[in-house]
Amino acid sequence: MSREVTPIADQLRARGMRVTAARHAVLEWLADNPHATVEHVHDGISQRLGSISKQAVYDVLKACLEADLVQQIKPAGHPARFERRTGDNHHHLVCRSCGRIEDVDCAVGARSCLNPDHDHGFEVDEAEVMYWGICGACRTAATNAPGDDHSRQ
Amino acid sequence: MSREVTPIADQLRARGMRVTAARHAVLEWLADNPHATVEHVHDGISQRLGSISKQAVYDVLKACLEADLVQQIKPAGHPARFERRTGDNHHHLVCRSCGRIEDVDCAVGARSCLNPDHDHGFEVDEAEVMYWGICGACRTAATNAPGDDHSRQ
DNA sequence: CCGATAAACTTGAATCAGTCAAGTTTACGA
DNA sequence: TCGTAAACTTGACTGATTCAAGTTTATCGG
Numbered sequence: 001m002s003r004e005v006t007p008i009a010d011q012l013r014a015r016g017m018r019v020t021a022a023r024h025a026v027l028e029w030l031a032d033n034p035h036a037t038v039e040h041v042h043d044g045i046s047q048r049l050g051s052i053s054k055q056a057v058y059d060v061l062k063a064c065l066e067a068d069l070v071q072q073i074k075p076a077g078h079p080a081r082f083e084r085r086t087g088d089n090h091h092h093l094v095c096r097s098c099g100r101i102e103d104v105d106c107a108v109g110a111r112s113c114l115n116p117d118h119d120h121g122f123e124v125d126e127a128e129v130m131y132w133g134i135c136g137a138c139r140t141a142a143t144n145a146p147g148d149d150h151s152r153q
Numbered sequence: 154m155s156r157e158v159t160p161i162a163d164q165l166r167a168r169g170m171r172v173t174a175a176r177h178a179v180l181e182w183l184a185d186n187p188h189a190t191v192e193h194v195h196d197g198i199s200q201r202l203g204s205i206s207k208q209a210v211y212d213v214l215k216a217c218l219e220a221d222l223v224q225q226i227k228p229a230g231h232p233a234r235f236e237r238r239t240g241d242n243h244h245h246l247v248c249r250s251c252g253r254i255e256d257v258d259c260a261v262g263a264r265s266c267l268n269p270d271h272d273h274g275f276e277v278d279e280a281e282v283m284y285w286g287i288c289g290a291c292r293t294a295a296t297n298a299p300g301d302d303h304s305r306q
Numbered sequence: 307c308c309g310a311t312a313a314a315c316t317t318g319a320a321t322c323a324g325t326c327a328a329g330t331t332t333a334c335g336a
Numbered sequence: 337t338c339g340t341a342a343a344c345t346t347g348a349c350t351g352a353t354t355c356a357a358g359t360t361t362a363t364c365g366g
Contacts, residue, residue, distance in 0.1 A: 074229030121289035
């Protein structure tokens with residue numbers, strides 16, 4: 001059900017990138033499965049592609065990252081996650097326990113928290129807002145069976 | 154020049170923690186060297202203490218973290234950093250190139266960006282704001298000798 | 307359509323921060 | 337001053353990510 005405005009192949013070509021089965025599969029799959037880890041992506045597209053190395057997934061994601069076709073989220077202590085939604089300054093809600101991520105629109109309105117009052121000589125290009133907490137599933141799991149987090153989303 | 158309000162030993166005892174040479178050294182050193190990595194702390198206090206294992210530094214920092222005596226910052230792609238300033242909702246400016254960190258007071262005023270508009274069933278306990286950019290030193294280094302980041306602060 | 311070639315992919319080793327585990331030492335209350 | 341749990345030492349291990357060398361393939365010029 002990926003309702004792409006532009007076909008994936010065109011998006012790649014528009015940036016001068018080669019169109020490969022791996023790239024197509026990753027981008028298509030990611031559109032339907034936001035906040036996926038490399039592991040998730042690999043599992044997800046291996047079926048559709050027959051097989052693909054994990055390194056290729058890293059390569060594809062890195063290329064798409066640089067081409068601004070995907071965005072990366074790296075929550076401390078959890079593997080990186082990827083999503084197709086880029087450039088709209090939205091933030092993320094991260095579960096401390098399982099690493100699950102949800103999107104959150106900027107609570108203070110677009111770009112309001114993007115400029116620090118004092119930049120210490122830095123050239124700032126991004127403001128990242130991350131809300132940390134425990135998701136519903138993990139809270140339930142914790143009360144039912146204390147001490148066992150059912151980890152990994 | 155650590156101008157502690159309360160002596161370090163007392164701060165530890167106040168939380169029911171044992172006062173050890175390692176803990177004292179770490180906390181004292183950290184007061185004068187904010188945003189240090191485990192490596193930095195280890196190097197810094199090894200001299201003052203004669204010797205200490207890196208694992209002990211991890212242990213001390215973990216204990217102090219749980220006792221709220223230090224705060225941890227984990228910038229994506231860089232080793233964790235520690236500081237004594239806690240509980241005042243300040244944010245951080247991180248250099249993409251060398252990982253150097255500077256403090257920034259909340260641009261939108263205390264706690265204004267702490268509550269996401271939709272919590273997706275999460276129990277949110279922290280909002281983390283991280284500004285990413287390139288610090289002055291790395292910008293200079295990049296223009297002088299392109300392609301060589303003089304990394305690691 | 308066909309080959310050349312640089313980009314993309316495969317495989318497997320390496321790195322790096324951090325964690326685990328078993329044994330020894332030490333702070334501190336009795 | 338003694339016993340004990342907490343803290344420290346040493347060294348192995350993990351898991352995500354990166355590096356590197358060799359092979360395959362998309363695309364472009366002919």
